[in-house]
Amino acid sequence: MKIYPSFRYQLRDQRGAILVYYGVLVCMILVSLAAMPFLSAEGGDFVSTNGVTAVTLVFAFVLSLCAFKESFLMNLQHGVSRRSQFLARLGAMGAACAVMAVADEIYTLLVGALHFVFPNNFNGNSLYEMTYCSTPAADGFYVQSSIATVLLSVVFSFFLLLAVCSLGYLIAVFMYRLHKMGKIIFWAGTPILFILLSSYLAAYPALQEKVLQFIVDAARMCCSSLPRISITCTLLAVLFSTLAWLLMRRAAVK
Amino acid sequence: MAIQMQNISKDFGQVRALKGVNAVFGENRIYGLLGRNGAGKSTLLNILTNRIFPDEGAVLVDGENALENDRAQSKIFLMSETALHPDGMRVNGAFRWAKAFYPGFDREYAEKLLADFGLAPKSKISGLSTGYRSIFKLILALSVNVPYVLLDEPVLGLDANHRELFYKRLLEKYAETPFTVVLSTHLIEEVANLVEDVVIIKDGEILRQESRETLLAGGYTVSGGAAAVEAYIQGKNVLGVDVLGGLRTAYVQGVPEKDGEAAKDLEFGPMDLQKLFIQLTNS
Numbered sequence A: 001m002k003i004y005p006s007f008r009y010q011l012r013d014q015r016g017a018i019l020v021y022y023g024v025l026v027c028m029i030l031v032s033l034a035a036m037p038f039l040s041a042e043g044g045d046f047v048s049t050n051g052v053t054a055v056t057l058v059f060a061f062v063l064s065l066c067a068f069k070e071s072f073l074m075n076l077q078h079g080v081s082r083r084s085q086f087l088a089r090l091g092a093m094g095a096a097c098a099v100m101a102v103a104d105e106i107y108t109l110l111v112g113a114l115h116f117v118f119p120n121n122f123n124g125n126s127l128y129e130m131t132y133c134s135t136p137a138a139d140g141f142y143v144q145s146s147i148a149t150v151l152l153s154v155v156f157s158f159f160l161l162l163a164v165c166s167l168g169y170l171i172a173v174f175m176y177r178l179h180k181m182g183k184i185i186f187w188a189g190t191p192i193l194f195i196l197l198s199s200y201l202a203a204y205p206a207l208q209e210k211v212l213q214f215i216v217d218a219a220r221m222c223c224s225s226l227p228r229i230s231i232t233c234t235l236l237a238v239l240f241s242t243l244a245w246l247l248m249r250r251a252a253v254k
Numbered sequence B: 001m002a003i004q005m006q007n008i009s010k011d012f013g014q015v016r017a018l019k020g021v022n023a024v025f026g027e028n029r030i031y032g033l034l035g036r037n038g039a040g041k042s043t044l045l046n047i048l049t050n051r052i053f054p055d056e057g058a059v060l061v062d063g064e065n066a067l068e069n070d071r072a073q074s075k076i077f078l079m080s081e082t083a084l085h086p087d088g089m090r091v092n093g094a095f096r097w098a099k100a101f102y103p104g105f106d107r108e109y110a111e112k113l114l115a116d117f118g119l120a121p122k123s124k125i126s127g128l129s130t131g132y133r134s135i136f137k138l139i140l141a142l143s144v145n146v147p148y149v150l151l152d153e154p155v156l157g158l159d160a161n162h163r164e165l166f167y168k169r170l171l172e173k174y175a176e177t178p179f180t181v182v183l184s185t186h187l188i189e190e191v192a193n194l195v196e197d198v199v200i201i202k203d204g205e206i207l208r209q210e211s212r213e214t215l216l217a218g219g220y221t222v223s224g225g226a227a228a229v230e231a232y233i234q235g236k237n238v239l240g241v242d243v244l245g246g247l248r249t250a251y252v253q254g255v256p257e258k259d260g261e262a263a264k265d266l267e268f269g270p271m272d273l274q275k276l277f278i279q280l281t282n283s
Helices: A003-034 A052-065 A069-077 A082-117 A127-132 A147-177 A180-203 A205-223 A226-248 B041-048 B091-101 B107-117 B130-143 B160-176 B212-217 B226-232 B273-281
Strands: B002-012 B015-026 B030-035 B056-061 B076-079 B148-152 B180-184 B197-202 B205-211 B219-225 B237-244 B247-253 B267-270
Touching: A003 A052, A003 A069, A003 A082, A003 B091, A052 A082, A052 A127, A052 A147, A069 A082, A069 A147, A082 A147, A082 A226, A127 A147, A147 A180, A147 A226, A180 A205, A205 A226, B002 B041, B015 B041, B015 B056, B015 B180, B015 B197, B015 B205, B030 B041, B030 B273, B041 B076, B041 B148, B041 B180, B076 B130, B091 B107, B091 B130, B107 B130, B107 B160, B130 B148, B130 B160, B197 B212, B197 B273, B205 B212, B205 B273, B212 B273, B219 B226, B226 B247, B237 B273, B247 B273
Parallel strands: B030 B180, B030 B197, B076 B148, B148 B180
Antiparallel strands: B002 B015, B002 B056, B197 B205, B219 B247, B219 B267, B237 B247
């Protein structure tokens, strides 16, 4: 079995991009610190990095979109079966998500620590805190950063990242399998479909209200607490990964 | 111990690329996989290495089904025309990963070959010329130390000096530790003395699979003055005739008749693989 070398390769493939991403985030803090002498101490100038995981989700999605083709071909060149590649991908994805979730929290804590030094200039809360710790303290910041909150933030980020990465990978495999005409139809057809659907709903306000209500109810049911969103994200990750496997198992070199 | 292809068929839309191919690449032999453009050579090699799937049939590597089988695939290395390494990867990076995937990869030997061919280890693969890209892939193929090495157009873009060096290194490696080599090439004259067995594929079907000696023993060349050669080949199965001024060289199938009156002043020689190939694959 070549799962381990494939896992190492796929993890290594993403390492550079992840390092650059967090390097940019750290540089942003450094630039902010360098600008401190020019900022107003009374709080007029503010550096806010709330919910960095939201940005990381976008980054992770793009990273996953780029994670398939090169890795797939490289693995095939070295005689790795698609099954082993897929299992290695699950491992690499899980590891990358865990690293990014922890890094996000470290970043948030770092900015939070700066808040104590420069209370009027820095503010940093995790996405979890902003979503689920509903009561801000007197100074406007959420009461948090207990060890439990930090751990829960990591768990929250991890599951969100897992679902997003699975979706990105599914789209990447799907695009690889599609022929040129299929890609054109997909990328042109999807927005057209949304426009038609929204136009249709706009024409029937009662139906629109029902659909919106359904979406709100579903979102509330799936995301109203950490356990719920963790289960939802896990189920989505399983669904996306299963679909990705079904597409990948017959993928050929083009 | 062999790669066995059992009744392999493959269609690309309306095109039937392979039609029930049955062939064997035995242990520790050098094969020449010969065929015209579009005959199905690359398709066959890609199927052996799981890069594409056959519509029918099976591939066995040392008795194991090779389909999506890591253990079977770890015994095969295909150097294909298409580069499957990432564009940004460097030569030494590719070697590092080759070692990770193929523990038998001989890094020291690969670096020696790099020096022999004059390829810088820090070169980006995507920045290499066609010839040096072939060299990079050849070095990988010669260094992975697997039982079956498949080379698809191995000398594409290589100059004569590098081609000769490659054939030399291949034979040295083969003499040192024998392994199975499959050379899929159009440069038949160059590999004619290298290959031990010949597999000729035409329109997706195996036309011939036999040892080079057996294949060539079925014919001979006869050279001499134009009139003498023309007289000799009357009524014989002639594959082709080369003309050089007043001299003729005819390629004839069958057993030479050296004792007859017509054979006087003629020279007989062994059959030429390329001439035989051309005759067999001309439709």
